[in-house]
Amino acid sequence: MIIPPKNLSKPHTNVTFRAIVIGFLLIPVNTYFIMWNHLKYWSTLPTTISLIYNAVISLMILVSLNFLIQRFAPGLALKHSEFMTVYMMLSISSALAGHDMIQTVMPTMSDGFWFATSENEWRQLFWGHLPPWMVVGNLSILEGFYEGESTFYTQHHFWGWVR
Numbered sequence: 001m002i003i004p005p006k007n008l009s010k011p012h013t014n015v016t017f018r019a020i021v022i023g024f025l026l027i028p029v030n031t032y033f034i035m036w037n038h039l040k041y042w043s044t045l046p047t048t049i050s051l052i053y054n055a056v057i058s059l060m061i062l063v064s065l066n067f068l069i070q071r072f073a074p075g076l077a078l079k080h081s082e083f084m085t086v087y088m089m090l091s092i093s094s095a096l097a098g099h100d101m102i103q104t105v106m107p108t109m110s111d112g113f114w115f116a117t118s119e120n121e122w123r124q125l126f127w128g129h130l131p132p133w134m135v136v137g138n139l140s141i142l143e144g145f146y147e148g149e150s151t152f153y154t155q156h157h158f159w160g161w162v163r
Contacts (some may be wrong), residue, residue: 019082019156024088031088031097038099045100047098055090059083106145113137114146136161 032054033054046054062083070077095101112130116122127137136142141160144150152158 015085016082017083023086026090029094030054034097045099047094052091052094055094057088058090059087110136110142114142
């Protein structure tokens, strides 16, 4: 006779507000780690492998802290579904901030306009084939992106990229 484990008789817990708050608090730290690791050390990029290791490390830290919480305040300990929620939030945010997303997508949206010259004839060859909602073609917006000495956080730049 097979006896199911006792913890399976508990009702399934859904995503909790607390898990979402923890995830949102860890996303900036997680994203900063990815950017810092990439720009300062050019070392292994956590999002170029299938198991995004910075999310796994964050999860390991949370599990370790949870052991202490279980020992001293068992009612506050995180549940499995909460760990899964935080892990998924960190994995998705890592993928969006990682090497193969923002760092390649943003230049792809604008390189065809910024680097167009009369010699390469990009304007005549493909500007008309690019959907306007998918690219940033305003050179005054792109100037700050390519030459620096500017910020993304102006209305002109922000809406030029977001529209």
